[in-house]
Amino acid sequence: MAIAPYIIAISGKGGVGKTTFTALMVKSIIADYHKKVLVIDADPAANLALLLGIQAPISIGQIIDQTKKEVEKKSDFYDGSALLEYRLWEDALLEDPRFHFLMMGHTAGRGCYCQINEVLTYILENIKSYYDLILLDMDAGLEHLSRNTKRILDLMLILTDPSFMGFQTVQRIIELSQELQIPIRKFQLIGNMFSDFKSKDALKSLSEQLDIELLGIIPLDTILVQINLQGTSLLDIELNFPAYQEIKQIIWKILREI
Ligand SMILES: Nc1ncnc2c1ncn2[C@@H]1O[C@H](COP(=O)(O)OP(=O)(O)OP(=O)(O)O)[C@@H](O)[C@H]1O
Numbered sequence: 001m002a003i004a005p006y007i008i009a010i011s012g013k014g015g016v017g018k019t020t021f022t023a024l025m026v027k028s029i030i031a032d033y034h035k036k037v038l039v040i041d042a043d044p045a046a047n048l049a050l051l052l053g054i055q056a057p058i059s060i061g062q063i064i065d066q067t068k069k070e071v072e073k074k075s076d077f078y079d080g081s082a083l084l085e086y087r088l089w090e091d092a093l094l095e096d097p098r099f100h101f102l103m104m105g106h107t108a109g110r111g112c113y114c115q116i117n118e119v120l121t122y123i124l125e126n127i128k129s130y131y132d133l134i135l136l137d138m139d140a141g142l143e144h145l146s147r148n149t150k151r152i153l154d155l156m157l158i159l160t161d162p163s164f165m166g167f168q169t170v171q172r173i174i175e176l177s178q179e180l181q182i183p184i185r186k187f188q189l190i191g192n193m194f195s196d197f198k199s200k201d202a203l204k205s206l207s208e209q210l211d212i213e214l215l216g217i218i219p220l221d222t223i224l225v226q227i228n229l230q231g232t233s234l235l236d237i238e239l240n241f242p243a244y245q246e247i248k249q250i251i252w253k254i255l256r257e258i
């Protein structure tokens with residue numbers, strides 16, 4: 001029987017470091033584990049490709065728009081879904097030797113993510129044995145996770161920085177996923193950009209209060225700030241900077257469970 005991939009979603013308030021964490025998670029998996037990974041940029045304001053040092057492929061939103069336009073010109077009997085599926089794997093999927101990558105993006109129409117959600121639901125439900133891991137870089141609104149996802153997300157990692165809003169968003173994300181009835185097996189908490197003991201203690205209290213395991217606390221890292229200024233891909237950095245060391249520990253804790 002085919003073994004389904006382990007699906008991990010990364011969420012949290014805007015700017016807490018979700019995309020940076022996702023890119024460094026990919027870096028650690030490439031360096032230390034033999035896992036086949038599909039990385040999905042599920043944030044409509046996508047910038048994960050940049051941090052991974054790859055050319056952003058055409059997004060699923062763009063493919064939906066393109067296919068819709070072509071189908072409109074055909075007869076009423078034309079089935080666009082087969083064409084959409086073909087383009088999804090042929091055009092949208094970027095196959096780098098180290099990992100595979102998809103970008104959700106957005107459709108031209110404003111406000112509605114329904115069609116993209118449907119495609120993501122389709123991907124999560126139909127990808128079976130090829131990948132060991134699927135990583136989803138999300139936003140706090142969980143826009144692309146719809147209530148009709150039958151496929152269970154194995155792990156939702158919630159990141160927060162040391163701020164009241166960040167902490168509040170942790171709770172909000174847990175509540176929202178319950179409201180949307182997104183099937184999530186486990187939530188775990190990660191602190192990012194922490195520098196003092198007082199805020200670390202506050203995070204530990206939050207984890208106890210919400211009864212969600214604290215996986216690790218990533219320090220505010222000046223090297224990461226410098227790398228960010230240079231706009232270099234995080235995969236090409238040779239340095240073993242403090243934030244990456246902590247992330248490696250976190251990844252080890254996650255992967256030993258699966
Ligand atoms: N541990 C860290 N130390 C220092 N800077 C960091 C750290 N983690 C992330 N950053 C910086 O914080 C900024 C925001 O990070 P990032 O874009 O990863 O956040 P995000 O949660 O994905 O944001 P968005 O909600 O806009 O998608 C970036 O400039 C990044 O380099």
Ligand SMILES: [Mg+2]
Pocket residue numbers: 018019020043047
């Ligand atoms: Mg981001």
